[in-house]
Amino acid sequence: MPLDYFSFAKGLDNKRKTTEAGIEYWMARDLMPILAYTDWRNFCGVIQRAIAGCASGNYDPHNHFVETDEMVLIGSGAQRERGDWFLTRLACDLIAMNADSSKPEVGHALIYFAGQTRRQEIRERLLTDEEKRVQLRLRLMDNNRRLAGAAKAAGVIRYSIFQDAGYRGLYGMSLKELRARKNLLSVGGPIGQCRPP
Amino acid sequence: MDNVGRLELSAHDFKATLAEERLKRDQVKSEQRAFDTHRKVGEEVRQVMARDDGVKPEDLPKEPSIKRIVQKQRKALKHGKTK
Numbered sequence: 001m002p003l004d005y006f007s008f009a010k011g012l013d014n015k016r017k018t019t020e021a022g023i024e025y026w027m028a029r030d031l032m033p034i035l036a037y038t039d040w041r042n043f044c045g046v047i048q049r050a051i052a053g054c055a056s057g058n059y060d061p062h063n064h065f066v067e068t069d070e071m072v073l074i075g076s077g078a079q080r081e082r083g084d085w086f087l088t089r090l091a092c093d094l095i096a097m098n099a100d101s102s103k104p105e106v107g108h109a110l111i112y113f114a115g116q117t118r119r120q121e122i123r124e125r126l127l128t129d130e131e132k133r134v135q136l137r138l139r140l141m142d143n144n145r146r147l148a149g150a151a152k153a154a155g156v157i158r159y160s161i162f163q164d165a166g167y168r169g170l171y172g173m174s175l176k177e178l179r180a181r182k183n184l185l186s187v188g189g190p191i192g193q194c195r196p197p
Numbered sequence: 198m199d200n201v202g203r204l205e206l207s208a209h210d211f212k213a214t215l216a217e218e219r220l221k222r223d224q225v226k227s228e229q230r231a232f233d234t235h236r237k238v239g240e241e242v243r244q245v246m247a248r249d250d251g252v253k254p255e256d257l258p259k260e261p262s263i264k265r266i267v268q269k270q271r272k273a274l275k276h277g278k279t280k
């Protein structure tokens with residue numbers, strides 16, 4: 001079997017399936033020959049080690065390894081159960097990590113799965129952090145509006161001085177000094193800015 | 198100033214809520230006392246952060262603009278992509 005990385009990656013791409021929800025997965029029976037395993041029971045041992053590794057990480061193996069029994073016709077025309085697994089990208093990555101590293105196919109698989117898994121993980125983490133910041137910012141605007149209302153009721157007329165007092169308390173300096181320190185150009189207003197009602 | 202991270206946003210949020218409550222609870226009815234109250238609440242939040250791990254809010258790094266993130270999300274929605 002010729003083994004340059006690109007034809008190897010193409011083999012994995014061809015066997016990749018996608019659920020209706022858009023989650024990509026592979027079947028263990030498809031993955032086994034690609035990783036140059038010939039014995040199913042042997043390969044099942046690798047899967048079990050991967051599941052153990054998954055559980056010891058922060059991932060729930062039930063979300064990444066799903067066992068299935070598929071009925072297949074055998075020579076005599078009778079049917080027999082044949083075990084298989086639905087495997088997510090993370091599951092495949094873990095299988096490659098737990099497979100026989102002396103096989104060149106396993107090395108390729110590590111590159112194929114690990115690279116893309118990490119990239120996806122990083123993208124997801126960035127997205128959620130961004131979303132959290134947007135949510136926090138919206139909540140802050142709401143609470144600042146309420147604070148402005150309470151300040152007005154307490155007799156505050158010069159709202160900018162009131163606002164600055166909060167900055168001085170929190171940062172030990174005025175907003176102007178803080179901007180200089182953080183090297184922020186004077187774009188936009190104070191954090192979660194809003195006008196007094 | 199929308200280059201503020203989660204921790205700093207939370208600090209401001211807490212400060213705003215606490216200051217609002219205190220203005221009401223103490224029935225502050227003078228502008229100067231309101232200034233003092235806001236400043237004191239700010240100092241208290243600062244102390245909590247310092248006590249936690251010595252972090253000073255003025256030393257927290259800048260982060261990507263929130264406005265730009267929102268613009269990007271709107272654009273993505275427009276193009277029919279779900280967030």
